[in-house]
Amino acid sequence: MKLTFARLGNMHIAGKALFEALGIDVVLPPPPTKRTMSLGSLYSPEFACLPLKVNIGNYLEALEKGADTIVMVGGIGPCRLGLYGEIQRQILEGLRCDFKMIVVEPPQGRLDRVVRQLREIIGPQPITRYIRALHLGWSKLASIDTLEKLALELRPFENSKGEVSFAFEAALKCIEEAGTPKEVTSAAENGQTAMKSVCKKTDSDKPRIGIVGEVFMVLEPFVNCEIEKRLGEMGVVVLRSIYLSDWIVEHVVKDVFRILRKSKLPYELAKPYLCHFVGGHGVETIASTVDYAKQGLDGVIQVAPFTCMPEIIAQDILPTVSKELGIPVMTLVLDEHSSGTGVLTRLEAFVDLVRMSRRARR
Amino acid sequence: MKETIGFPRALLFYYYYPAWKTFFESLGQTCQVSGKTTKAMIDSGIKVTVDEACLPVKAFHGHVQSLSGECDRVFVPRLVSVEKKAYICPKLMGLPDMVRHNCTGIRQILDPCIDMSRNRKAFAKEVYTTGRLFTRNPLKISAARQKAEYTYEMFTRLLQAGLAPIEAMTKMNLHDAPDSWNSGTSHNAPAFEKAVGARPLVIGLLGHPYIIYDSFLGMNVLDRLKLMRANVVTMDMLPPTMIEREAAKSRKRVFWTMGRKLLGAGYYFLRPGTVDGCLQMSAFACGPDSFISELLQQESARSQRKVPFMTIIVDEHTGEAGVHTRLEAFLDIAERSRPG
Ligand code: SF4
Ligand code: SF4
Numbered sequence: 001m002k003l004t005f006a007r008l009g010n011m012h013i014a015g016k017a018l019f020e021a022l023g024i025d026v027v028l029p030p031p032p033t034k035r036t037m038s039l040g041s042l043y044s045p046e047f048a049c050l051p052l053k054v055n056i057g058n059y060l061e062a063l064e065k066g067a068d069t070i071v072m073v074g075g076i077g078p079c080r081l082g083l084y085g086e087i088q089r090q091i092l093e094g095l096r097c098d099f100k101m102i103v104v105e106p107p108q109g110r111l112d113r114v115v116r117q118l119r120e121i122i123g124p125q126p127i128t129r130y131i132r133a134l135h136l137g138w139s140k141l142a143s144i145d146t147l148e149k150l151a152l153e154l155r156p157f158e159n160s161k162g163e164v165s166f167a168f169e170a171a172l173k174c175i176e177e178a179g180t181p182k183e184v185t186s187a188a189e190n191g192q193t194a195m196k197s198v199c200k201k202t203d204s205d206k207p208r209i210g211i212v213g214e215v216f217m218v219l220e221p222f223v224n225c226e227i228e229k230r231l232g233e234m235g236v237v238v239l240r241s242i243y244l245s246d247w248i249v250e251h252v253v254k255d256v257f258r259i260l261r262k263s264k265l266p267y268e269l270a271k272p273y274l275c276h277f278v279g280g281h282g283v284e285t286i287a288s289t290v291d292y293a294k295q296g297l298d299g300v301i302q303v304a305p306f307t308c309m310p311e312i313i314a315q316d317i318l319p320t321v322s323k324e325l326g327i328p329v330m331t332l333v334l335d336e337h338s339s340g341t342g343v344l345t346r347l348e349a350f351v352d353l354v355r356m357s358r359r360a361r362r
Numbered sequence: 363m364k365e366t367i368g369f370p371r372a373l374l375f376y377y378y379y380p381a382w383k384t385f386f387e388s389l390g391q392t393c394q395v396s397g398k399t400t401k402a403m404i405d406s407g408i409k410v411t412v413d414e415a416c417l418p419v420k421a422f423h424g425h426v427q428s429l430s431g432e433c434d435r436v437f438v439p440r441l442v443s444v445e446k447k448a449y450i451c452p453k454l455m456g457l458p459d460m461v462r463h464n465c466t467g468i469r470q471i472l473d474p475c476i477d478m479s480r481n482r483k484a485f486a487k488e489v490y491t492t493g494r495l496f497t498r499n500p501l502k503i504s505a506a507r508q509k510a511e512y513t514y515e516m517f518t519r520l521l522q523a524g525l526a527p528i529e530a531m532t533k534m535n536l537h538d539a540p541d542s543w544n545s546g547t548s549h550n551a552p553a554f555e556k557a558v559g560a561r562p563l564v565i566g567l568l569g570h571p572y573i574i575y576d577s578f579l580g581m582n583v584l585d586r587l588k589l590m591r592a593n594v595v596t597m598d599m600l601p602p603t604m605i606e607r608e609a610a611k612s613r614k615r616v617f618w619t620m621g622r623k624l625l626g627a628g629y630y631f632l633r634p635g636t637v638d639g640c641l642q643m644s645a646f647a648c649g650p651d652s653f654i655s656e657l658l659q660q661e662s663a664r665s666q667r668k669v670p671f672m673t674i675i676v677d678e679h680t681g682e683a684g685v686h687t688r689l690e691a692f693l694d695i696a697e698r699s700r701p702g
Contacts, residue, residue: 047652077617078442078449083653086614090660103614274459276440276475279452309649312414313456320463333414 002027003121004067006055009219010144011244013176018137022122022129027067029058032222036061041336043091050223050305050335051216052084056091063097071121074105079279079310109258138245139181143188145243147171150192152240154199155232156206163198165229170194207354210239210292212285213303214311218242223334224303225343234351239297241288242281273317282310286317293325299354300327301347306335328354365496366392367472368433370425371399373418373454374441376527376571380536381514382437385489388506389496394433395537396425399578403428404678410464416645417677418572419453419460421579426465435472436461443479448619451650521598526584527575563592563696566631568624568658569643570651571598579676580643581685590693595637597627604630612657621650628658634667639696641689646677670695 002025005015016026029036032054040057059070070092075082085103092099102121107114118130151168158164171191178184209231217224219242231238254262266287267277274286289300302318304311315331322329330350332343367386369379375395383393397403399421407424429436438461441454449455458473474492478485486507493503513534520530531537565587567574574580574596587594597605609616609626616622624642631640642658644651655673662671672692674685 045652045656047647047649048656049649074614076447078452078455080649080653082617083614086612087653087656089613090657094660094663273463274456276442276455276459278456279449282452282456306414307647307649307652309452310456312412313453313460315414316412316460317456317463 001025001069002067003069003071004029004059004062005071006058007032007220008216009221009244010148010172011141011219013144013172014137014141016176017140018133019122021133021136022125024122027062027065029062029067030065032057032220037336043095045087047307048087049080049214049308051214052080052087053336054216054220054223055084056088059088059092059099060095060097063092063099068098069100069102069121071102071104074103076106076108077279081280107256109255111256114256135181136179136184139184140175140178141245141248143175143184144172145245147175147188147191147195149240149243150195152228152232152238154195155229156235156237157199157201157204159198159200161233164195164232167191167194167198206235206237207298207351207358208237208239209299209301209351209354210241210288210297211301211303212241212288212292213301214281214285214305214308215242215247217303217305217334219244223305224332225334225338225340227301227303227332227343227347230344230347231351234348236351236354239292241284241292273321274313278310278313280308280310282314285311285314286321289318289321289327289329290325293321293327297327298358299350300329301350302329302331304331304333306333328357363496364390364392365434366394366432368426368429368436369393369395370422370429370436370438371396372422372425372576373457373572374439374450376575378439378514380517380531380534381510383536384513385493385506385510386496388509389493389502391496394429396428399425399576401578404578408678411460414647415460416453416648417579418570418645419457420678421572421576422457423461423464426461426468430465430468433469435470436468437472440473440475440477442475442477443619444476445478445619446481447479448617448622449479450619453649522601524599527571527598563638563693563700565592565594565693565696566627566637566640567594567596567643568628568631568640569596570620570624570645570648573643573645573676579645581676581680581682583641583643583674583685583689586686586689587693590689592693592696595631597623600627600630616654618650621654624651624654625657628654629661632658632662632665632669632671634665634669634701637669638700639670639672639692641692642671642673644673644675646675668699670699 003019004027007029012028016028019026036054036057039060040053044053044056072085072088074085085101089101104117147168151164155164171187171194174187174191175184178187211218211227218240221228228238250263266284269287269290270283274283277283285302292300302315304315318329318331332346369375386393403424404421406427407420411420411423426436426438438458440458441450443449458471462471474488476485476488489507490503493506497503517530517534520533521527525533528537574583584594605623605626608629609622611629612625616625628640631637642655644655658671662668670692674688
């Protein structure tokens with residue numbers, strides 16, 4: 001069996017480590033390119049949301065490289081993600097691809113279901129091996145998140161453009177190659193030192209912008225036109241509302257162990273503006289915006305895929321939030337036709353606006 | 363205290379108005395329905411919503427605004443779920459919030475939260491809370507609710523018998539002015555058909571009620587098809603058990619009530635021998651429909667004998683003439699591919 005799965009930011013590093021520690025061959029989809037995007041949008045429904053299209057592109061390129069099994073998450077609605085697996089399977093079957101698709105449904109509080117589904121992929125294994133694999137995967141995921149967070153803080157202060165990103169990429173490589181949690185930790189520490197060493201003093205005053213929106217769009221630099229890097233290089237400190245490890249704790253771990261309560265905080269924060277769950281990340285988008293405004297950030301950017309239902313609701317309500325809390329908000333709706341230059345122009349204009357309103361406030 | 367409650371003639375008005383009207387009138391309130399969708403309404407809806415919103419949601423806003431000033435409350439339910447473990451559309455879950463932010467000048471929004479995804483208890487409580495706004499007598503509320511449920515039952519039967527929602531409402535005296543539009547889809551073939559000897563084409567029509575039954579958004583598709591001498595079967599006319607059986611063919615259960623209905627009806631229509639053509643109408647950039655269409659297209663691609671299948675996408679720029687031409691072309695294809 002040669003396993004593959006869709007890409008999401010740097011998640012593949014952790015995913016690969018996890019499955020390989022369980023003795024499974026993994027064939028990763030190559031890093032997304034224009035070709036991925038055009039393959040994906042060619043074979044997907046026109047109004048499907050962008051993540052689905054990019055996933056399809058990933059699968060096709062991974063199948064070309066010899067993968068024969070795809071793992072994908074399922075879901076119970078209300079948003080489309082829950083049906084991704086089924087639609088993707090039918091699309092690929094319609095293209096006469098030869099593969100097996102395993103859709104992992106959310107456990108909804110039943111540990112036995114998780115175990116059964118994992119067995120289907122992995123086959124029986126001693127429990128210690130599971131624990132070791134999970135430990136390795138998790139340590140990679142957590143270290144990557146730490147490094148990503150650090151990169152966002154450091155970029156505006158780098159000595160010359162691109163140095164932080166360069167050091168960050170190098171650190172990622174080391175984490176990818178690390179074989180034990182211990183090696184991962186030391187790779188991450190080295191990476192942090194390297195990234196800090198290419199920066200000037202970090203305490204001078206820079207504008208701060210928060211990024212909110214749909215998970216895939218926030219986490220995948222390829223589809224959001226590397227918004228974090230670009231903002232950082234314009235001298236902006238970026239705060240990101242979603243980190244994969246937090247997301248997994250909130251949506252996977254707490255779904256397996258239902259005794260752990262899910263956080264109510266987003267609902268509290270969003271309540272004056274949006275008082276009901278709307279699927280996807282709609283409530284969180286509003287909540288993070290409110291939170292950022294309260295923290296005194298200088299602006300918020302929402303990134304959403306075209307036709308994304310929860311984000312449309314949020315987008316519709318954000319102007320009110322922006323007005324009432326006095327924080328500039330911009331929405332970037334992106335699809336397969338979005339161009340890097342177009343996004344860059346809008347980012348520059350927004351950063352100018354943010355700088356101006358900052359000066360006005362002082 | 364007597365109040366006027368305004369009902370926007372949009373979204374799921376077409377399914378649930380009879381029940382709510384009965385409910386509120388039993389509690390001594392008056393109900394007022396906004397007029398038919400017009401260009402001006404759509405424009406006023408477009409003005410206050412984000413570009414990315416779908417046409418039906420924009421139209422809903424237009425209807426709400428046309429009611430403001432005339433009613434004490436405007437009815438904008440938060441429709442989360444009308445059956446276990448299924449939803450309708452995320453956009454309907456956030457509708458009252460959107461309306462509140464977009465439409466200024468409404469006196470009050472009446473937004474009961476309809477959520478039956480876990481059980482019906484929460485729903486019963488919500489109905490009670492809504493009733494309490496108008497009376498303190500719990501017996502009155504539960505009587506009103508029973509009456510409403512009965513009305514709903516009768517109404518659904520009429521829909522299954524082949525009446526369009528507005529027709530059924532008129533028949534039940536729930537809708538004051540009998541509308542001439544959407545004059546229904548009764549199965550009776552026009553008399554001259556017999557003389558010619560040809561069986562009229564039967565077209566299976568798929569689409570959200572607020573599109574196909576709205577003369578403006580749906581471009582009068584029902585009347586048009588009828589004038590072109592085709593008989594129409596909509597998904598509302600199929601027995602629910604059959605729809606469920608067909609929809610169960612999907613390996614993964616579709617967790618949108620309306621989506622599952624569309625899929626089940628679509629699978630049925632795509633079987634050779636049921637209808638002569640399957641026509642889907644959907645809104646530009648509609649989330650759920652993008653997936654349902656794909657599932658139907660895949661099914662159509664797999665089948666040996668193909669039933670003609672076409673999707674018409676409507677948005678604020680769709681012109682009647684274009685739709686008309688496409689319908690004619692579609693009926694041509696259906697005519698040619700009909701067996702024997
Ligand atoms: S949240 Fe948006 S992107 Fe995600 S499945 Fe739903 S519509 Fe698609
Ligand atoms: S189902 Fe489609 S048309 Fe209806 S509200 Fe949702 S997105 Fe709009």
